[in-house]
Amino acid sequence: MHISEGFLSPQALAAGWTITAAGVAWGLKKMDQEKIVRVAMASSVFFLASLVNIRVGPSSAHLALIGPIGLILGWTAFPAILTALLLQAVLFQFGGILVLGANTTVMAAPAVLVYLVFGQAVRGAGKKNAKIAGAAAFLAGSLAVMASAGIAGMFLFLSDREMALTAKTILAVHLPLSIIEGAAALFMTIFLKRTFPDILSGVERS
């Protein structure tokens, strides 16, 4: 999911940084100072989840957990994901520093999107409507990955119009991964709703 250094044109880089700056500013404004440690925890989980591979058929994949992070953090996903990606770039050279703006947009924008669309359904559903919450969590996890791949493809297309087929291929490659991410989001949400429902209440100021 990370776009590497060298791929994007200055225009695409600038677009990425602009969207990220706006998202981070809004996210920081909405963030409850008292709950900053919870944002840091979610950011760390995002960082660590991508270091663990799970076996998928003959291959293996690492999950990004964009959907669950979005459902937990809402708008604060922007600063949380920016921080995690900065640390990944600094410690492991995943992605890069110059493409940090684009990579943050690629992962944080879908997280905010699923929060706006599915957040209420996941948080609001009581024990009786666990199936609704589960379905919403699955869709959130799944669509977040597809949206993320779509935005990554758009950045490539913006850099070079002839990369249209490359962008479409990236989208197709992420289709099986989106189902796995959806399943992970479903199990994680069910688990958190049973054991730690408070964490799904968000970190934003009321």
Add this chain to the structure above:
Amino acid sequence: MILSDLHTCRDFENESRLDALDARCRVICAFAFAFLLASLRDIVSLSVGSVLPLLLLCVDGKRGFTLIARRLLSMNKISVLVVLFLPITYPGERVFYLFSEKGLFISFLIVWKLNVISVVLLKMVTSMGIARINGALEGLGFPLKLRTLLLLTARCIFLLSERFGTMCRAVDLRMGNSGGISGCRAFAYMVGTTLIHSSDRAERTVLAIGCRGGISGFSGLAESRWTWRESSFCLLFLINSALLILVSHSQTGFGPLL
């Protein structure tokens, strides 16, 4: 899994001759130059643009060179994918019935740019470590909340990685190398459990930090002084960038940013 790498990543933060420079100067110069490098689209300009990264690569002698080379090697694993994937999906005349000629050239340029941009950013920004990056962000006027989040996340990562490592071992012992839906469920429960277990500890840690003077006190320790040395360094980068723009202009007929 590379969780164990977390405990060795601090080796990268070594003494460098560049450490004498103000962190803000390093960040500004690195970003401006990397942005310019990203805009180059021909071999001659890239060759001229690679001179400064090569000098940076040699600035700390053999040890510094080895450290960066090792990092570049791991980063270039992605280059193999680029070289294989991009020419296949790129339009244009085919070589060996499969690879696009133009795609091969573009992927070659991308890999080259990946390496030179990475050298600049690894040497100038990444090697400073989290504390100095945080100091640079403070000097550049970034909001306190964001810097606090950066420091807390760095701290939480080390806290959670221990817990995460233990959980991974437990899952491996119980389930072996299980994949599919059960592997996915185990992973999701593991992440959830780690989050719950570490939540209380992290909140207590923040309270303890608050008792010791607060998180904002950390960055106050970072020195920031802008002297003639920083100004000369910026001027050197500026001259090099101007030269690069001229070369690129003579090659493509347009400014590199257009």
